[in-house]
Amino acid sequence: xxxxxxxxxxxxxxxxxxxxxxxxxxxxxxxxxxxxxxxxxxxxxxxxxxxxxxxxxxxxxxxxxxxxxxxxxxxxxxxxxxxxxxxxxxxxxxxxx
Amino acid sequence: xxxxxxxxxxxxxxxxxxxxxxxxxxxxxxxxxxxxxxxxxxxxxxxxxxxxxxxxxxxxxxxxxxxxxxxxxxxxxxxxxxxxxxxxxxxxxxxxxxxxxxxxxxxxxxxxxxxxxxxxxxxxxxxxxxxxxxxxxxxxxxxxxxxxxxxxxxxxxxxxxxxxxxxxxxxxxxxxxxxxxxxxxxxxxxxxxxxxxxxxxxxxxxxxxxxxxxxxxxxxxxxxxxxxxxxxxxxxxxxxxxxxxxxxxxxxxxxxxxxxxxxxxxxxxxxxxxxxxxxxxxxxxxxxxxxxxxxxxxxxxxxxxxxxxxx
Numbered sequence: 124x125x126x127x128x129x130x131x132x133x134x135x136x137x138x139x140x141x142x143x144x145x146x147x148x149x150x151x152x153x154x155x156x157x158x159x160x161x162x163x164x165x166x167x168x169x170x171x172x173x174x175x176x177x178x179x180x181x182x183x184x185x186x187x188x189x190x191x192x193x194x195x196x197x198x199x200x201x202x203x204x205x206x207x208x209x210x211x212x213x214x215x216x217x218x219x220x
Numbered sequence: 221x222x223x224x225x226x227x228x229x230x231x232x233x234x235x236x237x238x239x240x241x242x243x244x245x246x247x248x249x250x251x252x253x254x255x256x257x258x259x260x261x262x263x264x265x266x267x268x269x270x271x272x273x274x275x276x277x278x279x280x281x282x283x284x285x286x287x288x289x290x291x292x293x294x295x296x297x298x299x300x301x302x303x304x305x306x307x308x309x310x311x312x313x314x315x316x317x318x319x320x321x322x323x324x325x326x327x328x329x330x331x332x333x334x335x336x337x338x339x340x341x342x343x344x345x346x347x348x349x350x351x352x353x354x355x356x357x358x359x360x361x362x363x364x365x366x367x368x369x370x371x372x373x374x375x376x377x378x379x380x381x382x383x384x385x386x387x388x389x390x391x392x393x394x395x396x397x398x399x400x401x402x403x404x405x406x407x408x409x410x411x412x413x414x415x416x417x418x419x420x421x422x423x424x425x426x427x428x429x430x431x432x433x434x435x436x437x438x439x440x441x442x443x444x445x446x447x448x449x450x451x452x453x454x455x456x457x458x459x460x461x462x463x464x465x466x467x468x469x470x471x472x473x474x475x476x477x478x479x480x481x482x483x484x485x486x487x488x489x490x491x492x493x494x495x496x497x498x499x500x501x502x503x504x505x506x507x508x509x510x511x512x513x514x515x516x517x518x519x520x521x522x523x524x525x526x527x528x529x530x531x
Contacts, residue, residue: 156457157474158269158283158504158519159356159371159406159421162308162324166354181501209372209404 144220145175148196150186153211157181164208171196171204184213189220240442242453242488246481247530249492249514255295258522260285263297268517270357270460271507271524272312272319274334278507278515279319280524281309288312288321290336293513295524301336311357311407311460311505316364322355329358329366342366342383347373347392349385357407357460359416367416369405376405376418387433389418397423397445399435407505409461409469411484417469419458424448426458426471426486439486450476453488460505460517470506470514477502479516479527492527494518 155161158179164186165177173194178187186205190196198215205212256265270281277298278291288301288309307325314320318339321330327345329352332338343352353372360366364381375390390402397403406421414431424447425440441447441454448456456475464470468489469482477500478493493516494502502525505517516525 156422157406157459157501158267159310159324159354159404159459162283163354163372166308166325182499 145192146190146217147220148188148215148217150215151213152184152186152205153213155184167204167208241451244490246490249527249529252526252528254523254525256523262300265522267519269310270312270505271515271517272314273507273509274314279312281312283308299336301332305330305338313358313360315360320358320360322358324354327352350379350383359408359410361410367408369408371404374402376408406459407461409463411463411467417461419461421458424455437486452491462506462508464508465510470508472503472506474504475499479503479506
């Protein structure tokens, strides 16, 4: 009994930690050439509720978005934001932080 | 007849290739020093994206730190601007003893004293006359008029000193490769005689306009129509431009990791940059002091490079 209570507490703590850490979205964007366009995407994303930070990997055409706990950014939403910034979202992946 | 035609074709091809693949016409520039490094401390940068010079100081857009840092010509830190006003500072201009900052995130041109005191801002977000959408660079005429590279609006605007619209080149929402059209203009510069030079970012070219506003000429690869490359006189995403003391035009050629120098008519003169094995993004903006010393904002290494002309 004690053991199962302990396991429950640990798993709750683990999931709460996971939940609190948010999510990282890795967006592969076509035409990401320089900070001018990267900042244009960042400007769109940073004003989106729940977005904590936006970083870039120009070499690989990647936009790395970190979202706050409990926030989900859908592919269609991100596609639209990238499109509004004048670029095309090629693919995306996400991972818990 | 046939031989004559072949001769004409061969001569034409030869002349064309000479024009499209020019050679260096000056001694090489020498790298004197670099300073900076990534960080938030004074003297460090987080993505420097702009540089300008006064008579004795270097001003740097420390972009992701949201501030302007000032150094002497040897890289010694002097002071930092009031950071509270700035969003994402890009290309800079020093004119009329004031510092003009293109603030990409706030859609304004911020104006400071050279000591770092904020004076006022010009512009507001939008696509209408006098409105800005992610300004990338600014130049200032002798009468105080501002010329703004209005990046997302695909135009260059001329505004008076109070921000009132005078005229524009390019059209919001429209990109193009023909003369007078833009594909994300990143920066502007004015020569002493009032000619306007624009780095037409993703068209990989420079466009020039005469003081009366008419299109003058363009250069950058064959026909200057968005054909990029790494040959002399070609570009791969141009991000900064300035006029040197002799009236020559210096262009930051971002994806080629170099600065290229041209006569005002676009004739290629020289090129310099850090040795690289591929695009490393080491030249995003350029400024030239009165003695010919060149300062380059090195985006990738979070440095400022100082170069001297070859003897």
